[in-house]
Amino acid sequence: MEELKSAMNEHLDQMADLVEKFTVELRSGLKPATENFIGFFHAIDWKEPWLMSLILFYVVLLLVTFLSRKNINFQMCLFLFALGSVYLAERLNSFLGNNWKSFAGQNYFDQHGLFLSVLWSGPLLVIAIIILVNTLFSLCQLIVRWKKAELRHRARLSRDKKD
Structure with a gap:
């Protein structure tokens, strides 16, 4: 006890x-x-050319995302590209970790991939979320248009039956 x-x-x-x-x-x-x-x-040394290029890549990708917001098929390709790039981040981290001396001033690519998760996967996931929200809004608008067309069709049918 x-x-x-x-x-x-x-x-x-x-x-x-x-x-x-x-x-x-x-x-x-x-x-x-x-x-x-x-x-x-x-x-982080933000003046390294490869980091500036990466930021420019995200700015261009974000602009393309906003400019193509009406083209759902292209947006789905961008969405798959973003998610596929996030999926390949672990392999990219190990590749860049082995070859960092050829393009960077210091080794940012640790075993756990924190740097790449923050600067590669994070922005790509934000862009994927923007595309997803845009797709949901487009689908809502499509459902509203479809429902309006259905109501017009029903009204036309009922009007034709009365005549």
Whole structure:
């Protein structure tokens, strides 16, 4: 019985420590996360040509996404391209990690792929979400047009029956 009591007390002490650590983290708010983000942002040399090219690529891709918003088939190709590129990010990370000396000043490509996830997959997923939202709006408009046409057709049929 004493062993059970001591085990329970030990477990309660551990839980109290966990709750205390959690509340301390909650009180600190988002400060650690913002500090980590600022540290990540400052660790990158944004003047490297390949990074500038990558940012330009995203700007062009975003412009193409907005300009082609009425062409659903092209948007679906862009959507598949974006998701396929995210799918291949792990392979791209290992390839770039092995060859970083030929294009970068430092090795940004760690084993876990954090850098590539933030600067490759993140923007592509944002563009994919924009395309998805645009597709949903287009489908809603198509359903409304279809329903209006159906109501006009029914009204025409009922009018023809009365005549």
